[in-house]
Amino acid sequence: MNKIIYPLSMLAITLTLILCTTKALYAVDPGASVTDKDGNKIVEAVGEVLLGDDTTPAQGKAMARNNARRNALEHALGVQIHGSTVLYNSSLISDLVVTATKGLIIAEELLEDRPIVKADQVYHFCKLKATVKPINIEKRGNFKILKVEVVRADSDSSHENPVFQDNDEIRVRVRVNEDAYINIFSVSQDGMISKLLPNDYFKSAMLAAKNTLIYPDDIQRALGLKLRVKAPKKQNRALESVLVIATKEKADLLSDGTPADPTLTDLLKMLSEIDPSLWAESTVGYEVRK
Numbered sequence: 001m002n003k004i005i006y007p008l009s010m011l012a013i014t015l016t017l018i019l020c021t022t023k024a025l026y027a028v029d030p031g032a033s034v035t036d037k038d039g040n041k042i043v044e045a046v047g048e049v050l051l052g053d054d055t056t057p058a059q060g061k062a063m064a065r066n067n068a069r070r071n072a073l074e075h076a077l078g079v080q081i082h083g084s085t086v087l088y089n090s091s092l093i094s095d096l097v098v099t100a101t102k103g104l105i106i107a108e109e110l111l112e113d114r115p116i117v118k119a120d121q122v123y124h125f126c127k128l129k130a131t132v133k134p135i136n137i138e139k140r141g142n143f144k145i146l147k148v149e150v151v152r153a154d155s156d157s158s159h160e161n162p163v164f165q166d167n168d169e170i171r172v173r174v175r176v177n178e179d180a181y182i183n184i185f186s187v188s189q190d191g192m193i194s195k196l197l198p199n200d201y202f203k204s205a206m207l208a209a210k211n212t213l214i215y216p217d218d219i220q221r222a223l224g225l226k227l228r229v230k231a232p233k234k235q236n237r238a239l240e241s242v243l244v245i246a247t248k249e250k251a252d253l254l255s256d257g258t259p260a261d262p263t264l265t266d267l268l269k270m271l272s273e274i275d276p277s278l279w280a281e282s283t284v285g286y287e288v289r290k
Contacts, residue, residue, distance in 0.1 A: 033076050040106065041076035041134065045069070046127040051115070056235060060124035061113065068126045069105060076132035077103045106269040107131040133272045145282040146175040146210070148244045153221065162286040164229045171227065172196075172242055174213040176280070180246035182207050183253050184215060185267070187243050193262050195254045196227065196242075204250060229288045241285045245271070248278045 033043035047067030051060045112127040149158040153169040164170065174182055181204045184197040197215055198204040202225070207213045216225040231238045245253065253270055254262050271279060 036131070039134070041103075041132045042129065043072050043076045043132065044111065044127065044129050045072035045075060046112075046125065047071055048116075048123045048125050051122045051124060057115070057124070058232070058235065059239065060115075061126070064124040064126040065110075065113070065128070068128050069108070069130065072108075072128065072130035073103060073105065073132060076130070077134060103132050103134045104268045104272045105130045106133050106272050135272075135276045141277040143178050143180075143246075143248065143277065144176070144280045145244060145246050146177050147173070148242065148282045148284045149173040150242055150284050150286050153226075164286060164288050166231050166288060166290045167228050168288075169226050169228050172213075172215045172244070174207070174215070174244050174246075175210060176207060176246050178209050178248065179206055180209075180248055180280075181205070181250050182213050182215075183245040183247065183251070185243040185245070185254075187241055193243075193254065193267055195262075201225070207246075229286075231288045231290050236290045238288045239285060240288055241283050243281065243283050245279060245281045247274070251279070 033041045035041055045068045047064045047070070049055070049060050049063040049067060051057065055063070108131065109129040110126070111129060112125060114125055116123050116125045150162055150170055150172055151158050152164070153171050158173075172184055174184075176182075182197065183195070183204065186194045186196060201223075202216075202220060216227065229240065245251075251270075251274060254267055
């Protein structure tokens with residue numbers, strides 16, 4: 001087998017995962033929503049984020065867009081989405097708000113995306129139109145992912161907010177409360193997504209309840225499969241994420257027939273067509289430094 005190395009240069013949102021900052025973050029109330037023939041809510045929403053010394057333009061752009069997504073979901077679903085800011089050495093790693101239990105953004109159109117100046121301070125401003133598919137919460141059931149960890153390949157120890165150096169090799173560990181098939185993805189800050197498992201070389205197998213999946217395991221690594229974290233070009237650090245989706249039935253997510261460069265929205269649209277009681281998701285964020 002040829003040596004396989006998967007570089008991860010991804011920053012997450014996930015299932016509409018929301019990235020926030022310790023600096024001022026604003027969301028302007030969106031306009032009125034409309035309902036399409038399929039019962040989906042279509043709403044315009046905006047988000048702004050203050051660009052500070054520890055926030056790069058790329059991060060500000062991602063944060064503003066994610067805040068607009070959260071605003072759209074809150075308005076379309078009539079719920080308040082709460083996040084928990086996770087800090088590492090006073091620097092933001094991730095603030096992930098999982099909205100998949102209430103609704104999914106299955107399509108979006110970017111209307112504005114630019115820096116603005118207010119009161120002598122620079123903000124990044126984003127306005128988008130989102131199509132939100134509500135999910136019946138009562139159908140979710142108790143199926144869930146118990147734990148997702150991202151660790152160095154040469155270490156068994158895990159940290160709540162891991163920090164890696166550029167080109168570090170990592171592994172992903174997953175446990176579920178019911179037998180399930182495991183799908184592992186990496187999501188970039190602009191919503192581009194890469195499927196890590198299953199792939200052309202390693203197919204998805206049933207993971208027994210409360211057992212631990214290690215990917216790649218020792219056999220896969222010996223065959224040449226390596227996951228290495230990479231900071232984006234011209235950036236000294238990156239906030240990244242691994243997204244894990246567990247399904248009770250084998251699901252062919254982001255396989256043949258999907259766009260050449262799939263986005264998170266493409267994945268969410270596929271998930272929206274699966275009974276919500278048959279899948280669960282979880283995300284873990286980490287930082288990469290050069």
